[in-house]
Amino acid sequence: MTATAAAPVTTGATSVASGTTSGVDEGVGRTALMVAAARAIESRRPDALARDPLAEHFVRAARASTHWPVHPRDVPKGPDGADDPLWGRLGGYFALRTRALDDHLLRAARLGARQVVLLGAGLDARAHRLDWPPGTTVFELDRARVLAFKQQVLDRIGARPTARRVPVACDLRLDWAGALAAAGFCPGEPTAWLAEGLLLYLPAAAESRLAATVDRLSAAGSSLAYEVKLGMEPAVVRRNPVYLAARDRLGIDLLVLFDDEPRPDTAADLAARGWSTVTHTPFEFTRHYGRGPRPEPDDALAANRWTFASRGPLLGGPLSGGPLPGPRRREGGPGPV
Numbered sequence: 001m002t003a004t005a006a007a008p009v010t011t012g013a014t015s016v017a018s019g020t021t022s023g024v025d026e027g028v029g030r031t032a033l034m035v036a037a038a039r040a041i042e043s044r045r046p047d048a049l050a051r052d053p054l055a056e057h058f059v060r061a062a063r064a065s066t067h068w069p070v071h072p073r074d075v076p077k078g079p080d081g082a083d084d085p086l087w088g089r090l091g092g093y094f095a096l097r098t099r100a101l102d103d104h105l106l107r108a109a110r111l112g113a114r115q116v117v118l119l120g121a122g123l124d125a126r127a128h129r130l131d132w133p134p135g136t137t138v139f140e141l142d143r144a145r146v147l148a149f150k151q152q153v154l155d156r157i158g159a160r161p162t163a164r165r166v167p168v169a170c171d172l173r174l175d176w177a178g179a180l181a182a183a184g185f186c187p188g189e190p191t192a193w194l195a196e197g198l199l200l201y202l203p204a205a206a207e208s209r210l211a212a213t214v215d216r217l218s219a220a221g222s223s224l225a226y227e228v229k230l231g232m233e234p235a236v237v238r239r240n241p242v243y244l245a246a247r248d249r250l251g252i253d254l255l256v257l258f259d260d261e262p263r264p265d266t267a268a269d270l271a272a273r274g275w276s277t278v279t280h281t282p283f284e285f286t287r288h289y290g291r292g293p294r295p296e297p298d299d300a301l302a303a304n305r306w307t308f309a310s311r312g313p314l315l316g317g318p319l320s321g322g323p324l325p326g327p328r329r330r331e332g333g334p335g336p337v
């Protein structure tokens, strides 16, 4: 089963790297390049969970990532032929996450959402590569310099979106609702919200404010999918090769970038506001799609959770068969993989 994807935009990535750094070369912006590189590599696999023909262009265009791999043949093997911790295991996690959230958003669109809001959109190319129903608008919220870099690449390759795409420059730690309204967002319409790879970097209070804002702007039939970590990981997990490889090979110290405050229970918060939620481990999706990371000792992915929330009856995630009656909250267990 593959998500419906728009035709590849073009081939042959070109570089827009210049003497100055862009919003993706440094800090948390660089993590957007890491996820894009994982999607580029995944796209070239014969059994790809998701295909993103734009990802390679973003990776090649930024100074920080010009030489990062964008093809499986460029991925080194780990010790004893094991998967490379970076592009094998972490990259496989990003590919799985991409596919699960593709399926979720397309399902929300099929059920009537015509507004999609990508919170911390980074180099997400869903506005270009998914087969949206006519009349869909995809709002992309991120910092101005990240969106400027993205636009520069999109313009250079002449990429055409498959939905109306509206970039919205903002700082998601602050009040971003005004910027979204000014961009044409309509709170009376059902919306599919997504916070993929974002909340881990936000202070706890900003995450709680974001959930409250999403709640305030969500009409009945809206949904919110997001990724969190349950909390600070113990030292033995912080030494996991996934973290060390990202730091040493990409210059991305995830453990420094992650916010280290105790995390809020956003699923409980949403449930108290009348939302229905279901939370899964990534490993459940590995089992569902037949590929992806499996649990390992001192696992850097063990604390990751993906929550699917809906305003009103449970829309659920890709693991749900269909809408269920009545508000409810459900915890998905890890289950055997």
Ligand SMILES: C[S@@+](CC[C@H](N)C(=O)[O-])C[C@H]1O[C@@H](n2cnc3c(N)ncnc32)[C@H](O)[C@@H]1O
Binding pocket: 028, 029, 031, 032, 035, 036, 119, 120, 121, 122, 123, 124, 141, 142, 143, 146, 170, 171, 172, 173, 195, 196, 197, 198, 201
């Ligand atoms: C790991 S990337 C994920 C990008 C995208 N969601 C994906 O999965 O490909 C994190 C993104 O969050 C954005 N971000 C982090 N903190 C932010 C903030 N305070 N305001 C706006 N964007 C932010 C970064 O600029 C970056 O693009």
